[in-house]
Amino acid sequence: MSDAHLTERQLDEGPDPVDLTDEPIQLSHRDPASDPPRRAPASRRRRIVLAAALAVGLAGAAALGTAGWRVAQQKDTRLSAPEQVAGLTRDDSERARSTADYLRSGFAADIDLDTSFGTVYRDPADETRAVLVFGGTTLLWQPERDLDSLFRLMADETGRVAGLREVPAGKLGGVMKCGTTSGDGGDFAICGWADHGSAAMAMFPSRSVDDAAGLFRQIREGVQTRD
Structure with missing residues (x-):
């Protein structure tokens, strides 16, 4: 029977049931273990880079501040x-x-x-x-x-x-x-x-x-x- 000749009873009952087996259903042939690690979202990466840059900048500023204070203390x-x-x-x-x-x-x-x-x-x-x-x-x-x-x-x-x-x-x-x-x-x-x-x-x-x-x-x- 073609799809065009489905009876009203069949439409009411819905599609035939699908038999499930005990075997796992493989949806993809890709090996999950070989997948590359997921990259952090771009916004998160930017936050990490900015945080690292800020830490380096603060350390550099502290070193310059210490050196400047030492020069000011000793120069005269x-x-x-x-x-x-x-x-x-x-x-x-x-x-x-x-x-x-x-x-x-x-x-x-x-x-x-x-x-x-x-x-x-x-x-x-x-x-x-x-x-x-x-x-x-x-x-x-x-x-x-x-x-x-x-x-x-x-x-x-x-x-x-x-x-x-x-x-x-x-x-x-x-x-x-x-x-x-x-x-x-x-x-x-x-x-x-x-x-x-x-x-x-x-x-x-x-x-x-x-x-x-x-x-x-x-x-x-x-x-x-x-x-």
Whole structure:
């Protein structure tokens, strides 16, 4: 019987029932396990990207803010040569003044300074342990890089600086490093500091690097002030 000749009874009863088997009905030959993972909706992806970009931007802004605060804190620095510092006494003899001025001039020739100073301090307990300090003030954007450059220049003058390492800079911050080099009197310790407002170095005959580093921190706290 054709569809065109369906009886009214058949129309009322609806289509013949479909026999279901116990076998699963496969609607597609595609393997679900091979399907690529579903992509997140575009709006969600944009939110994730924007959130990541915002996090990176905030981290960068925080780093810039910290660096800017450090520059502002350290840039206005003054260095002086008090008569007494860290248990040492300033040597005002003509020979000491000449030596200090030579070191100051050489240091100033290596770095563009606003102000410079150089002095020799005597150790009242041992005349062979005098300390030669020289440095100056200027705005330094990359203190550690500039300090490393100064040590390289010092190595050119003395032959080399061995065992150079970073040591605690103390409450004034910045970076401080010490090593050993050679002179007419044999090996001696040499230390330097740099921050965003100053750089200085000191020579320590007859002292170990550890002894020199501790004394240099004390000297720095006695000669450096900030606005």
